[in-house]
Amino acid sequence: MHWINWLVVVAYLAWVVGDGIRRSRGATNLEGYFLAGRSLPWWAVGLSVMATQLSAITLIGTTGQGATDGLRFVQFYFGLPIAMVILGVTIVPFLMNARVYTAYEYLERRFNPATRSLTSFLFLLSRGMSCGTIIAAPAVVFTAVLGIPLWMSIGLIGIPTVLYTVIGGVGAVTWADVKQMFVIVAAVAAMLVVIVVQLPLPLDDALRLAGATGRLTTFDFSFNLTNTYTFWSGIIGGTFLMLSYFGADQSQVQRYLAAKSVDEARSSLLMSAYWKIQLQAMILLLGVGIFLFYVFKPMPLLFNPVQDRAARAAAPGAFAALDARYAAVTDERRQAADSRDAAAFAAADRAVNAVRTEALATAQDALGQPTRDVNYIIPRFVIDYLPVGLAGLFLAAILAAAMSSIAAELNSLATATTVDFYQRWVNPAATDPQSLRVGKLSTMFWGLFACIVATQAATLGSLIEVVNRFGSFFYGSILGVFLLAMIPRARGVGAFVGLLAGMSVVAAVAFGAPQVSFLWHNVIGAGTVVVVGLVLSLRPAR
Structure with a gap:
C-alpha cells in the first residue's frame, strides 16, 4: 500500500487517540469515567449512538451484503423509528429519573437482585461476543492488506484499543464517535463518486442492470418466518430488536444516561431514528456500486x-x-x-x-x-482500485470506527461488571478508586474475551449478520424483563423465571428450527418472558 495512505491512517489515528486521552483527564471519579458527569449534549450523544452502529462492521459487512444481495437488508431497520419513539416515552424517562449507572440497576429496584444479576450477566455474554465481531471486521482488512494471519491482525487492533479504553472514559469515547461519523460519511460519499465517475454507462442504465439482478429490490411484503429481510420481519422483529438494543443494552443505554436531561436523551434517539435508514441505504448502495464496478473491471474469483x-x-x-x-x-x-x-x-x-x-x-x-468471502469484497476493492489518499481515508475510517465502537462496548461491559457485580455482591462499600481499578481490570478481561471470539467470527459469513445473530439470541428475552417492569402487577419471581423461560425457548428455536430467521428470535423471547412472567405473577402467594 502507498506510503501516503499509511500517512493518512497514522495521522487520523493520532488525532483521535490524542484527543481522547486529552478529554479523559476529567474522568477521575466513577460518574465522570462511566457517564461523563451526565453532561453530554444531545447531538453528541445522538452521533455517538449512530457511530456505534456505523462501525467497521457496517463498512465491511453491509457493503459486502449490498454487493452480493442488494438493498433488501435495509428492511432490517424499518422498525428503528418505531422503537425510538416508544423508548422516548417509556424506558428513557424511567432510567434517566432513576439516576442509575446501568439499566439493570433499575430491575433490582423493581423486582429483585436475582433478576438484575441474571439480566446483566446475559448482557455481558451477548455484548462480549458482539464486541469480538466488531474486532473481526477491521482484522479482515488488515489480513487482506498486509497478508498476515488473522490472529495477528486481531491483536494489532484489540490490544491498543483495550489500552486506550482503560485510559479514557465514556466522554472520550463519545467525542471520538463524533469525529468518526463525519469521516465515515465523507469516505462513503467519496467512494460513491469515484465509482459513478468510472462507470462506462450512464448511471440510470447501470442501475437498471442492477435492478435486473434484484439488487435494487427494497421491499418484500411476503410473510415468511424463514426469510430475514422482509418488510414484516423488519417492522415486527426489527422493532423488538431495536427496543431491546436501545432500551436494554448497556452499550446504548449508557450513552443517553450520559445526556444532560430526559429531553436531551430523547432527542439523541430521535436523531438516530431520522437518519439511520438513509445512512444504511447509502452504504448498501456503495455495495451495489462495487458490484456494478466489477462488471466492467476484472473481478476476483475469490476475494480473500x-x-x-x-x-x-x-x-x-x-x-x-x-x-x-x-x-x-x-x-x-x-x-x-x-x-x-x-x-x-x-x-x-x-x-x-x-x-x-x-x-x-x-x-x-x-x-x-x-x-x-463476503467480508473481503470492499477491502479488495479499496486495495486494487481506490486512488492514493482515498484508500488511506477509507482505512482510517475503518480503524477509527472499529476502535471507537470497541472502546464503547468495552466501557459498557466494564460498567456492568463493576456496578452490577463488584459493587453489588463483592464490595458494596467500595470507594471510587477501588471501583475504577476494577473497571479497568474488567476492560482488560473483556478485551481478551472479545479477541478470542473475533478469531471465529470472521469465518461465519457477513459480519453485519453475525453481530445481529449474536444479539438476537439474547435481546428479546432481556427486553421482555423490561416490558414486565412497566406492568404494575408483574412480580420478581415472574420476571426471573420468565427470563429463564425466554432464553430456553429461543435456544430451542435457534437450534431446533434453524430455518426460522434470527429476527423473529427477538419476538419469541420477549413474548415468552412476558407471558410466563405474568402467569407466575398472577398466581396467589402461598
Missing part, C-alpha cells in the same frame, strides 16, 4: 487473497478449470451490460455467481476451512 493463494496451491487443476469458465461467464456478463440487455445480463450474472459458489466450495474442500 490469502485463501485464494492457498486454495490454488492446494488444487491447481480444479482452479485452472474454474478460471477458464469464470473468464467466459464474466465476459458474457460484460457484453450483456454493454448491450443494455437486462434479461441477458441477469442470466449471465447468475452464471457468474454459480461459478463463484463452486469456487468457494472447492476452496473449502481443499483447505478444510470456511471460505465465505
Whole structure:
C-alpha cells in the first residue's frame, strides 16, 4: 500500500487517540469515567449512538451484503423509528429519573437482585461476543492488506484499543464517535463518486442492470418466518430488536444516561431514528456500486487473497478449470451490460455467481476451512482500485470506527461488571478508586474475551449478520424483563423465571428450527418472558 495512505491512517489515528486521552483527564471519579458527569449534549450523544452502529462492521459487512444481495437488508431497520419513539416515552424517562449507572440497576429496584444479576450477566455474554465481531471486521482488512494471519491482525487492533479504553472514559469515547461519523460519511460519499465517475454507462442504465439482478429490490411484503429481510420481519422483529438494543443494552443505554436531561436523551434517539435508514441505504448502495464496478473491471474469483493463494496451491487443476469458465461467464456478463440487455445480463450474472459458489466450495474442500468471502469484497476493492489518499481515508475510517465502537462496548461491559457485580455482591462499600481499578481490570478481561471470539467470527459469513445473530439470541428475552417492569402487577419471581423461560425457548428455536430467521428470535423471547412472567405473577402467594 502507498506510503501516503499509511500517512493518512497514522495521522487520523493520532488525532483521535490524542484527543481522547486529552478529554479523559476529567474522568477521575466513577460518574465522570462511566457517564461523563451526565453532561453530554444531545447531538453528541445522538452521533455517538449512530457511530456505534456505523462501525467497521457496517463498512465491511453491509457493503459486502449490498454487493452480493442488494438493498433488501435495509428492511432490517424499518422498525428503528418505531422503537425510538416508544423508548422516548417509556424506558428513557424511567432510567434517566432513576439516576442509575446501568439499566439493570433499575430491575433490582423493581423486582429483585436475582433478576438484575441474571439480566446483566446475559448482557455481558451477548455484548462480549458482539464486541469480538466488531474486532473481526477491521482484522479482515488488515489480513487482506498486509497478508498476515488473522490472529495477528486481531491483536494489532484489540490490544491498543483495550489500552486506550482503560485510559479514557465514556466522554472520550463519545467525542471520538463524533469525529468518526463525519469521516465515515465523507469516505462513503467519496467512494460513491469515484465509482459513478468510472462507470462506462450512464448511471440510470447501470442501475437498471442492477435492478435486473434484484439488487435494487427494497421491499418484500411476503410473510415468511424463514426469510430475514422482509418488510414484516423488519417492522415486527426489527422493532423488538431495536427496543431491546436501545432500551436494554448497556452499550446504548449508557450513552443517553450520559445526556444532560430526559429531553436531551430523547432527542439523541430521535436523531438516530431520522437518519439511520438513509445512512444504511447509502452504504448498501456503495455495495451495489462495487458490484456494478466489477462488471466492467476484472473481478476476483475469490476475494480473500490469502485463501485464494492457498486454495490454488492446494488444487491447481480444479482452479485452472474454474478460471477458464469464470473468464467466459464474466465476459458474457460484460457484453450483456454493454448491450443494455437486462434479461441477458441477469442470466449471465447468475452464471457468474454459480461459478463463484463452486469456487468457494472447492476452496473449502481443499483447505478444510470456511471460505465465505463476503467480508473481503470492499477491502479488495479499496486495495486494487481506490486512488492514493482515498484508500488511506477509507482505512482510517475503518480503524477509527472499529476502535471507537470497541472502546464503547468495552466501557459498557466494564460498567456492568463493576456496578452490577463488584459493587453489588463483592464490595458494596467500595470507594471510587477501588471501583475504577476494577473497571479497568474488567476492560482488560473483556478485551481478551472479545479477541478470542473475533478469531471465529470472521469465518461465519457477513459480519453485519453475525453481530445481529449474536444479539438476537439474547435481546428479546432481556427486553421482555423490561416490558414486565412497566406492568404494575408483574412480580420478581415472574420476571426471573420468565427470563429463564425466554432464553430456553429461543435456544430451542435457534437450534431446533434453524430455518426460522434470527429476527423473529427477538419476538419469541420477549413474548415468552412476558407471558410466563405474568402467569407466575398472577398466581396467589402461598
